[in-house]
Amino acid sequence: xxxxxxxxxxxxxxxxxxxxxxxxxxxxxxxxxxxxxxxxxxxxxxxxxxxxxxxxxxxxxxxxxxxxxxxxxxxxxxxxxxxxxxxxxxxxxxxxxxxxxxxxxxxxxxxxxxxxxxxxxxxxxxxxxxxxxxxxxxxxxxxxxxxxxxxxxxxxxxxxxxxxxxxxxxxxxxxxxxxxxxxxxxxxxxxxxxxxxxxxxxxxxxxxxxxxxxxxxxxxxxxxxxxxxxxxxxxxxxxxxxxxxxxxxxxxxxxxxxxxxxxxxxxxxxxxxxxx
Amino acid sequence: xxxxxxxxxxxxxxxxxxxxxxxxxxxxxxxxxxxxxxxxxxxxxxxxxxxxxxxxxxxxxxxxxxxxxxxxxxxxxxxxxxx
Numbered sequence: 001x002x003x004x005x006x007x008x009x010x011x012x013x014x015x016x017x018x019x020x021x022x023x024x025x026x027x028x029x030x031x032x033x034x035x036x037x038x039x040x041x042x043x044x045x046x047x048x049x050x051x052x053x054x055x056x057x058x059x060x061x062x063x064x065x066x067x068x069x070x071x072x073x074x075x076x077x078x079x080x081x082x083x084x085x086x087x088x089x090x091x092x093x094x095x096x097x098x099x100x101x102x103x104x105x106x107x108x109x110x111x112x113x114x115x116x117x118x119x120x121x122x123x124x125x126x127x128x129x130x131x132x133x134x135x136x137x138x139x140x141x142x143x144x145x146x147x148x149x150x151x152x153x154x155x156x157x158x159x160x161x162x163x164x165x166x167x168x169x170x171x172x173x174x175x176x177x178x179x180x181x182x183x184x185x186x187x188x189x190x191x192x193x194x195x196x197x198x199x200x201x202x203x204x205x206x207x208x209x210x211x212x213x214x215x216x217x218x219x220x221x222x223x224x225x226x227x228x229x230x231x232x233x234x235x236x237x238x239x240x241x242x243x244x245x246x247x248x249x250x251x252x253x254x255x256x257x258x259x260x261x262x263x264x265x266x267x268x269x270x271x272x273x274x275x276x
Numbered sequence: 277x278x279x280x281x282x283x284x285x286x287x288x289x290x291x292x293x294x295x296x297x298x299x300x301x302x303x304x305x306x307x308x309x310x311x312x313x314x315x316x317x318x319x320x321x322x323x324x325x326x327x328x329x330x331x332x333x334x335x336x337x338x339x340x341x342x343x344x345x346x347x348x349x350x351x352x353x354x355x356x357x358x359x
Contacts, residue, residue, distance in 0.1 A: 057345055106347040113293045153290055
């Protein structure tokens with residue numbers, strides 16, 4: 001399965017995102033901001049960094065890059081009931097998704113006005129997305145967080161709607177690191193194909209190199225890997241996910257017609273599997 | 277030659293950390309009569325002709341498409357000024 005990773009001028013974490021895809025068993029495909037051609041990829045990651053130097057607003061210029069018009073077209077509007085191109089926006093990628101109106105709300109400067117870099121505990125609250133179905137409902141993970149403008153804001157009606165539709169994908173635990181409303185660390189579109197996340201799962205994909213807060217030193221640090229394994233499993237046709245947003249309209253998120261046998265499902269991505 | 281000025285301000289209900297930092301610095305410097313500060317953005321858009329109503333309309337369009345994010349900001353002024 002081929003997952004595209006977009007590089008904008010000023011992207012920083014495109015290399016790590018591509019590496020995470022590879023470690024998860026997929027084929028990363030580098031995409032250039034100025035090329036509208038998505039090279040036939042099955043999903044796209046918008047990486048962290050400072051696209052266009054964060055000029056104007058974070059993600060505001062990247063939104064109009066040629067590659068984004070194609071991604072926006074294929075991903076579909078956030079309220080759509082049928083799944084489009086899966087997209088994961090991490091940090092600056094989340095900002096680009098909000099500026100593109102692929103997700104609601106906006107990211108603003110941290111309330112404490114300082115850049116923050118820490119190992120951040122999160123609770124995964126929506127597991128019916130392409131990118132998180134390999135986690136348990138309510139599972140707690142620790143991944144790096146690093147941002148200057150990571151405060152998620154939206155008007156109360158939008159926030160209530162996100163909560164009611166179960167579209168809060170992850171919430172900050174212990175510390176709200178940036179003033180995000182309702183401790184929101186990540187959200188999704190209705191179908192669960194598009195996910196925006198402020199912390200960085202791609203920096204926690206290899207034993208010994210990610211945050212390791214478990215009982216045995218050196219055995220952990222891979223809490224972020226299942227974001228990528230989840231997407232690969234879904235793309236392989238095994239991730240048949242029933243969605244809260246789609247259920248009401250009788251739609252199931254699936255890749256019907258891909259003809260993949262269920263035996264191709266990576267075991268680690270099975271719902272209910274224990275943490276790796 | 278003409279010029280259009282576009283002013284963009286953070287919405288009142290959105291936290292404005294930059295404005296708060298400015299307010300704090302003002303107080304420390306003895307400008308105690310200023311009880312609050314908010315920080316916005318001013319854009320100057322130049323055109324090679326007179327600023328017609330059509331040009332102003334285009335500037336308003338640009339203001340809500342690119343220059344501001346309506347989720348967090350308001351366009352508070354779109355006006356022709358001497359270039």
